[in-house]
Amino acid sequence: MEKKSKNEEKKNNRYLRREFSYSKFQQTIVLSDNVNKDNISAQVENGVLTIGIPKLDVEEFSKEVKIIEIK
Numbered sequence: 001m002e003k004k005s006k007n008e009e010k011k012n013n014r015y016l017r018r019e020f021s022y023s024k025f026q027q028t029i030v031l032s033d034n035v036n037k038d039n040i041s042a043q044v045e046n047g048v049l050t051i052g053i054p055k056l057d058v059e060e061f062s063k064e065v066k067i068i069e070i071k
Helices: 058-063
Strands: 002-011 014-024 041-045 048-052
Touching: none
Parallel strands: none
Antiparallel strands: 002 014, 041 048
C-alpha cells in the first residue's frame, strides 16, 4: 500500500513552501496449510484494506497431506 501527500502554502500567488511525502507499507503474513491460496482476494475501500482468505474443506485439505516414508 502506498501513501502520498502534498502540502502547499501560497502568499500573493507565489509559493512559500511546498512539501511532498511518499510512504510505502508492506506486511508479510505466514498462512496455515488449510488455506486455498489460489482464491485469496484483497480490496481497498475508503482507506480500509479487506483481505479474503478462504479455507479449504476438510476433504480437500486431507488430499494435500504428503506422507513421507521412513526407512
